[in-house]
Amino acid sequence: MKKKRLKNLTFIFIICLLIGCINAEQNNKDEVIPLQGKESAWAIYDSDPNHVWNRVFRQLYQRTADGKEYGFNELDPLLWFDTTYMFTEPFYQQTIDVLDEFLNTNGETLINDPLKRAMFQRDMWAVFDWLIVREWEYASQSLELQSRLSQIIKRVALSKEQILSLPNNYKQAVEAKIFPTDFQAQYPENAYLPVDLFEANSAWVPLSREDAPIVITHTTSSPFLGRSVFLVFIRTPNGRQGTLDFITSLQTQSQPITPIGTETTLVRRMLLISNQGDLVLSPLFEKIQIRRFNPEQTFYEFELNRNYLFKNIAGGFIPKKEIFSLFMNHGDEFENNRRPELKTTIPNICLSCHYDYPSTAISGNTQSIISYSRHNFPLSENETLNLLVGDWNSEFQKVIAWKVKHKTWMSLTSFWNQ
Numbered sequence: 001m002k003k004k005r006l007k008n009l010t011f012i013f014i015i016c017l018l019i020g021c022i023n024a025e026q027n028n029k030d031e032v033i034p035l036q037g038k039e040s041a042w043a044i045y046d047s048d049p050n051h052v053w054n055r056v057f058r059q060l061y062q063r064t065a066d067g068k069e070y071g072f073n074e075l076d077p078l079l080w081f082d083t084t085y086m087f088t089e090p091f092y093q094q095t096i097d098v099l100d101e102f103l104n105t106n107g108e109t110l111i112n113d114p115l116k117r118a119m120f121q122r123d124m125w126a127v128f129d130w131l132i133v134r135e136w137e138y139a140s141q142s143l144e145l146q147s148r149l150s151q152i153i154k155r156v157a158l159s160k161e162q163i164l165s166l167p168n169n170y171k172q173a174v175e176a177k178i179f180p181t182d183f184q185a186q187y188p189e190n191a192y193l194p195v196d197l198f199e200a201n202s203a204w205v206p207l208s209r210e211d212a213p214i215v216i217t218h219t220t221s222s223p224f225l226g227r228s229v230f231l232v233f234i235r236t237p238n239g240r241q242g243t244l245d246f247i248t249s250l251q252t253q254s255q256p257i258t259p260i261g262t263e264t265t266l267v268r269r270m271l272l273i274s275n276q277g278d279l280v281l282s283p284l285f286e287k288i289q290i291r292r293f294n295p296e297q298t299f300y301e302f303e304l305n306r307n308y309l310f311k312n313i314a315g316g317f318i319p320k321k322e323i324f325s326l327f328m329n330h331g332d333e334f335e336n337n338r339r340p341e342l343k344t345t346i347p348n349i350c351l352s353c354h355y356d357y358p359s360t361a362i363s364g365n366t367q368s369i370i371s372y373s374r375h376n377f378p379l380s381e382n383e384t385l386n387l388l389v390g391d392w393n394s395e396f397q398k399v400i401a402w403k404v405k406h407k408t409w410m411s412l413t414s415f416w417n418q
């Protein structure tokens with residue numbers, strides 16, 4: 001009895017330590033997991049860092065600079081359009097060896113937890129798609145890697161039912177009650193996670209447009225490439241009707257006003273491939289980005305962290321202050337030697353695209369709502385923007401329609417069907 005209580009207390013203590021890290025992180029840097037040694041940071045899929053799943057993950061996600069290791073805490077692999085290290089020796093052969101070890105020893109049988117299998121598939125798929133868009137160089141090495149990764153992606157695939165039964169980690173994050181749920185006027189830099197974002201009839205209204213994904217640029221660009229479904233939400237301080245009126249004003253008025261306190265979110269949700277080879281929209285949320293017009297803007301981001309997700313801590317969400325620039329960027333930050341500032345900070349990175357234009361903060365900032373204004377990201381000539389109220393399923397269908405025609409999916413399915 002005593003032993004059990006002690007064990008429980010130890011458990012609570014560890015959780016408190018971890019949660020403490022999450023809260024503290026709102027002020028600190030993103031390296032939140034205390035590292036006893038470098039190995040332990042990579043003990044993500046199993047407590048043994050030497051487990052073949054951990055070694056595969058580390059081989060593909062680890063980058064180093066100035067003796068420091070990066071990648072274990074990153075949602076997306078640190079791979080850019082011009083990255084070369086993946087194809088050069090001795091790294092390339094090491095990768096082939098560890099992937100072969102996984103395949104030859106039936107590594108997929110070692111872990112049954114559906115959540116880990118889902119994440120692992122997602123992690124391998126991200127590297128596979130990168131290889132396809134990077135294909136203009138190193139074709140033969142790339143093909144060897146693609147062939148092995150596609151087999152792993154297939155072998156760890158879950159059934160559609162299993163994917164749909166994965167946890168809704170946004171709900172878990174809200175229920176954990178760790179993060180503020182609304183803008184903190186006294187601490188405007190603190191990230192918050194709205195509780196009613198996905199509730200029907202809440203003041204948050206999801207946006208959509210006919211025919212194509214509302215979030216067309218992210219969907220069709222690296223590193224996303226149609227492996228996630230995005231949805232944009234808008235909320236004004238004037239309730240649901242006020243928000244609907246604001247959306248109408250965006251389309252009918254030439255100089256619409258963004259009410260002070262208006263917020264927009266960009267939500268990224270994970271797609272997975274079922275064991276039948278179908279794309280399935282999972283209940284897992286990967287990223288939440290929030291902008292608030294005070295009227296000057298504040299920016300927030302929560303990202304999925306594998307360690308916290310697997311330990312069931314706040315749905316795996318952590319607030320980010322610094323990020324690697326992977327979307328619309330200047331190329332590999334490690335190989336191009338842009339040290340020591342490898343990461344860019346929020347809000348600077350966000351402002352590089354969502355700047356107030358013109359700088360009259362109140363009336364001008366609708367231009368910074370890019371899914372509406374398309375400022376600097378114009379649609380193609382024959383496309384029109386007719387804003388509608390959206391939903392996950394219709395965005396999912398539009399993403400599938402794009403993905404199945406893309407070379408990343410065509411290559412993967414041709415390996416899959418071999």
Ligand code: HEC
Nearest residue numbers: 215216217218264265266289299328349350353369370371
């Ligand atoms: C490289 C340019 C770029 C950067 C950097 C960027 N965004 Fe965006 N963002 C976009 C584009 C483009 C869209 C419109 C959706 C689409 O088509 O992909 C968008 C949409 C959004 C939306 C939905 C509302 C809207 O404006 O359309 C939010 C919220 C958002 N971004 C938040 C952020 C946050 C927070 C950051 C910083 C962490 C950030 N963005 C950094 C380009 C960028």
